[in-house]
Amino acid sequence: MHSIDFWSSNLGFILSPEEKTLLFYPDELDIELPDGRYVVINPSVTTTCRTWDKNKWENLIDMILTTDTKVVVVGKEIKYDHDFNRGVMRVGGNKVIDLIDKLNTSQLWHIIHNSFAIFTMNAGLWPFAGTTDTNIIAMGSTFNPYYRSPYRNGSQDYKHYFVGGECKIFCHTDLKYNSSGDIKVTGGYPVAGCFENKPTYECHPNEENVFNLFLKLLNNNKK
Secondary structure (H helix, E strand, O other): OOHHHHHHHHOOOOOOHHHOOOOOOOOOOOOOOOOOOEEEEEOEEOOHHHOOOHHHHHHHHHHHHOOOOEEEEOOOOEOOOOOOOEEEOOOOHHHOEEOOOOOOHHHHHHHHHOOOEEEEOOOOHHHHHOOOOOEEEEEOOOOOHHHOOOOEOOEOOOOEEEEOOOOOOOHHHOHHHHOOOOOOHHHOOOOOOOOOOOOOOOOOOOHHHHHHHHHHHHHHHHO
């Protein structure tokens, strides 16, 4: 089920699409926003199925910069007591505006809300961006975007653009991969690897397709 349905059903109710929009109430803007047009990227590091290759982020940044658009990099290191820590890649060097670990939640909201678009995989900033009015460019992974795409104005399509890879199976959200009974259906799946045992994540898009989608949005905005 969609994450919002999971939360609401645990509280005893189901929401209509018009009611599923998440809201965030930021403090007043207290930082300077980048001048001119800019986009936000979130090169998060999490489970491998939801982590885009660093070289793809680097290539995408170089492509975006050719359009006279600035690139802001955001993210935060999260430390746990176990071996696996979620984090963010340092990409772009001095070519980007690096705001990693420099923003509180309200400041992050203003940065995203005032951007032309945010680029993200299946990570925390995907639903968080749904509380803003920016364009969301979501990159594919092993999860069907239906279960993660935020609702705005009663729809998952409002300023939301998904670009996936060649594989459209979305194995981590397909019940057939739990048909053996090894894992209790209500217990969830182990979020790791490709359930088709492919050597690479063919569900991840290449940087050219992601950039072409951005270019299309940019051109449509100029008309």
